[in-house]
Amino acid sequence: MKERLSIVKVGGAVVENAVSLAAFLERFVSLEGRKALVHGGGRVADTLCHSLGIEPKMVGGRRITDEKTLEVVTMVYGGLVNKNIVASLQAKGLNALGLSGADLGWLLAHKRPVKEIDYGFAGDVEKADTELLSLLVERGVVPVFAPLSFDAQGQILNTNADTVASSAAVSFAGKFDVSLYYCFEKSGVLADPSREDSVIAEINREMFTRLKSDGTIAGGMIPKIENAFAALEAGVSEVIITSASALGAGGCGTRIVL
Amino acid sequence: MKERLSIVKVGGAVVENAVSLAAFLERFVSLEGRKALVHGGGRVADTLCHSLGIEPKMVGGRRITDEKTLEVVTMVYGGLVNKNIVASLQAKGLNALGLSGADLGWLLAHKRPVKEIDYGFAGDVEKADTELLSLLVERGVVPVFAPLSFDAQGQILNTNADTVASSAAVSFAGKFDVSLYYCFEKSGVLADPSREDSVIAEINREMFTRLKSDGTIAGGMIPKIENAFAALEAGVSEVIITSASALGAGGCGTRIVL
Numbered sequence: 359m360k361e362r363l364s365i366v367k368v369g370g371a372v373v374e375n376a377v378s379l380a381a382f383l384e385r386f387v388s389l390e391g392r393k394a395l396v397h398g399g400g401r402v403a404d405t406l407c408h409s410l411g412i413e414p415k416m417v418g419g420r421r422i423t424d425e426k427t428l429e430v431v432t433m434v435y436g437g438l439v440n441k442n443i444v445a446s447l448q449a450k451g452l453n454a455l456g457l458s459g460a461d462l463g464w465l466l467a468h469k470r471p472v473k474e475i476d477y478g479f480a481g482d483v484e485k486a487d488t489e490l491l492s493l494l495v496e497r498g499v500v501p502v503f504a505p506l507s508f509d510a511q512g513q514i515l516n517t518n519a520d521t522v523a524s525s526a527a528v529s530f531a532g533k534f535d536v537s538l539y540y541c542f543e544k545s546g547v548l549a550d551p552s553r554e555d556s557v558i559a560e561i562n563r564e565m566f567t568r569l570k571s572d573g574t575i576a577g578g579m580i581p582k583i584e585n586a587f588a589a590l591e592a593g594v595s596e597v598i599i600t601s602a603s604a605l606g607a608g609g610c611g612t613r614i615v616l
Numbered sequence: 617m618k619e620r621l622s623i624v625k626v627g628g629a630v631v632e633n634a635v636s637l638a639a640f641l642e643r644f645v646s647l648e649g650r651k652a653l654v655h656g657g658g659r660v661a662d663t664l665c666h667s668l669g670i671e672p673k674m675v676g677g678r679r680i681t682d683e684k685t686l687e688v689v690t691m692v693y694g695g696l697v698n699k700n701i702v703a704s705l706q707a708k709g710l711n712a713l714g715l716s717g718a719d720l721g722w723l724l725a726h727k728r729p730v731k732e733i734d735y736g737f738a739g740d741v742e743k744a745d746t747e748l749l750s751l752l753v754e755r756g757v758v759p760v761f762a763p764l765s766f767d768a769q770g771q772i773l774n775t776n777a778d779t780v781a782s783s784a785a786v787s788f789a790g791k792f793d794v795s796l797y798y799c800f801e802k803s804g805v806l807a808d809p810s811r812e813d814s815v816i817a818e819i820n821r822e823m824f825t826r827l828k829s830d831g832t833i834a835g836g837m838i839p840k841i842e843n844a845f846a847a848l849e850a851g852v853s854e855v856i857i858t859s860a861s862a863l864g865a866g867g868c869g870t871r872i873v874l
Contacts, residue, residue: 404801433690433859436695441690441694441718442772448721455720460714462711512706514699
């Protein structure tokens with residue numbers, strides 16, 4: 359029987375606030391069993407961009423990563439956010455290891471081809487390799503993944519944290535029984551966006567199609583759930599969309615099922 | 617018999633220039649056997665400090681690390697410089713892994729006590745632990761160390777790259793036959809600072825005392841050589857001070873011996 363591994367993705371809003379981040383990390387530490395963390399860091403990067411006079415450019419929720427912006431996200435995601443999380447987890451007794459996609463060459467990507475939009479240094483994932491990482495996880499190491507990949511020419515690339523999380527989950531699923539948690543600000547996928555108590559307990563493909571067409575599921579939630587289905591099809595045992603503050607509390611959030 | 621491990625420290629001047637860094641990394645890649653890299657990044661951090669309106673403060677060659685400066689060095693050393701080196705090495709076929717001192721908890725330190733000078737968030741090394749890293753090195757991984765440590769409260773600290781290199785060398789010496797290379801701009805320790813061909817081939821303790829008292833060895837070279845003696849006494853097999861451009865060329869530089 360495979361050992362269980364929880365992969366938790368936490369987004370920018372939790373990460374950018376020291377108090378909410380500390381509270382989240384407490385809950386993460388208390389999660390039982392093997393685990394890994396994937397973090398965003400969006401608005402921390404925006405703040406540094408502003409200080410340096412770089413105007414953040416977003417199209418359809420995705421960042422346009424020009425050369426200067428790539429420097430900023432490499433510094434903020436790979437350095438500031440990642441290293442502070444790793445140091446906090448170490449102080450709480452977890453043997454954390456921070457990684458960009460280049461570290462151990464775990465997340466190979468290629469620069470997104472230019473079609474209508476030039477996303478700049480944005481990486482589309484080609485291959486996730488967690489063989490050595492699995493060995494470390496078995497020895498108690500907790501990987502902390504920054505949303506950065508790299509290409510075969512040695513170029514660091516900016517990659518969506520949800521995609522990094524599902525890539526890690528699918529790759530680890532060969533060795534572990536993987537649960538993937540997408541944590542964000544809401545309690546789960548809501549039937550009524552104005553009511554936090556309207557969490558939909560479970561969504562399958564049919565429901566997803568229906569909820570998309572009636573507009574209940576929209577915006578950034580669509581690719582998140584599409585990622586979830588892809589992960590389940592590729593061997594991940596469960597995917598749960600929940601709030602960062604409910605992590606570890608049983609029975610919360612929205613479970614995505616095939 | 618222990619396997620050989622070369623630990624190479626390269627300073628800020630090589631790192632801050634893309635052309636010299638690329639040339640150095642080519643030579644590093646061609647070094648035979650197991651290896652690890654320790655990088656500085658001094659002036660890259662200064663540039664970002666200036667862009668953010670932070671005035672770099674140095675006392676006796678050491679940086680005063682206030683809170684804002686700590687953010688900058690965490691971003692630059694742990695993020696920008698480290699991740700770009702790791703990605704470059706991956707592209708050249710080395711399985712590089714970038715680490716701050718917090719990653720795998722390998723370099724525990726404490727904040728330097730305030731005496732005449734308050735160095736701020738500067739870390740004095742307490743303990744280096746390379747047990748898991750040794751396992752990775754045996755599997756072909758090339759650690760790339762940023763000059764950052766952490767303390768038991770989860771605080772990232774700025775730590776001199778020479779010290780990081782000797783700490784790593786001493787810790788790995790339990791498992792490996794370690795050669796430590798300090799690479800800098802000159803060809804080695806010079807008998808006449810104006811002549812690059814005046815490299816002193818070998819320096820022992822007696823010569824060091826003499827060369828210090830006559831002023832041949834001065835400034836930042838003094839702690840570098842003191843670090844070297846300490847490393848040799850703690851089990852490191854050899855320490856060589858050489859130029860970044862001579863790395864891998866046999867018989868160059870200054871060998872420090874007990």
